[in-house]
Amino acid sequence: MPGTTVTEIRMHGRGGQGAVIASRLLATAAFLEDKGVQTFPTFGVERRGAPVAAFVRIGTSRIRDRSGAMKPHHVVVLDPSLLDAVDVFAGLRADGTVLVNAPQPPSIRRDGAAVAWIDASAIAVRRGLGTRATPIINTAILGAFARVTGVVKLESVLEAIRRGVSTKLEENLAAARDAYESAAVVPPGKATA
Numbered sequence: 001m002p003g004t005t006v007t008e009i010r011m012h013g014r015g016g017q018g019a020v021i022a023s024r025l026l027a028t029a030a031f032l033e034d035k036g037v038q039t040f041p042t043f044g045v046e047r048r049g050a051p052v053a054a055f056v057r058i059g060t061s062r063i064r065d066r067s068g069a070m071k072p073h074h075v076v077v078l079d080p081s082l083l084d085a086v087d088v089f090a091g092l093r094a095d096g097t098v099l100v101n102a103p104q105p106p107s108i109r110r111d112g113a114a115v116a117w118i119d120a121s122a123i124a125v126r127r128g129l130g131t132r133a134t135p136i137i138n139t140a141i142l143g144a145f146a147r148v149t150g151v152v153k154l155e156s157v158l159e160a161i162r163r164g165v166s167t168k169l170e171e172n173l174a175a176a177r178d179a180y181e182s183a184a185v186v187p188p189g190k191a192t193a
Contacts, residue, residue, distance in 0.1 A: 006036075006059040007151055008071065011141075012088045013078035015050045018138030021164070022078075023054035025142055028160035029152040030058040038063050051086050058151060072096065074149055078120070078137055080106060097149055097185075101137055105186060116185040118144035123178045127171040139165065143176030144183035154180050 009026065013019030020041045027039040036059035041052060055072075057063050071091045077100045082088055092098065094112035101120040108115060124135035139161055146154045157176055165172045 006057055006063055006065070007073045009056040009058070009074045009076065009145075009151070010072040010088075011054045011056070011076040011078065012082050012086060013052055013054075014082070015052055016134060017078045018136050019052050019054045019076075019078055022076075022138035022142055023056045025138065025157070025160045025164050026056050026145065026152065027058070028164055029142070029146075029156035030056075032156045032159055033152060035059060036061050036063045051082060074099065074145070074151070076141060076145060077101060078141060083108065099141070099145055099148055099183075101141060105184070114148070114185055116144065116148040116183055118179050118183045120144065120175075120179055123175050123182075127168075127175045127178070129168060129171055129175055137175075139172040140175040140179040143179035146176075147180045147183040148185050 011019045011023055023039045027037040030037045038057040039055065041054040071093055073093050074097045075088055075092050077083060077088050080100055080102045083106065092113060097114045097116060099116045100106045102117045103119045103122065105117055106115065120137035120140035121135045123140040124130055124137045125132050130136035142157045143154065146152050146157050158173055161172050161176060
């Protein structure tokens with residue numbers, strides 16, 4: 001549609017981490033803000049722990065493009081081991097944002113892109129989401145995403161969680177709030193390590 005502004009987000013995770021659910025919740029949050037949305041996953045070998053990607057498009061009005069999200073504005077990495085296993089930066093726009101689940105600034109540099117991180121795993125464990133070995137970080141990563149990108153409001157993320165999460169609701173809401181408050185960003189052009 002002419003005049004429609006579209007933001008593309010690509011999420012990288014491993015099967016069982018919640019990347020697909022995170023993409024659906026993000027789309028719901030944007031929809032609650034009267035934005036046009038699309039979300040769709042891609043899978044390789046469908047098994048727990050295998051790399052997965054999920055895509056979200058958020059537009060100022062209805063989105064008609066059904067092609068893959070090949071030039072994302074934002075990339076979200078739920079498992080930092082994927083930084084060495086998958087080309088998570090493929091097609092990332094020069095002025096984009098990379099958000100990584102990591103306990104400290106990841107040692108990456110993307111010219112022009114902002115690099116953000118949040119220890120979503122620690123937040124999930126603290127809030128009793130999943131286990132220490134396999135924390136469920138999708139709601140935490142969305143709180144951080146709202147903070148570092150401004151694409152959606154935290155209030156919209158929280159409402160999407162209320163509508164889309166059926167277990168441990170209070171813990172998931174708290175994880176999103178915690179991540180929103182503690183996400184950190186390295187401005188574009190600065191090294192993270």
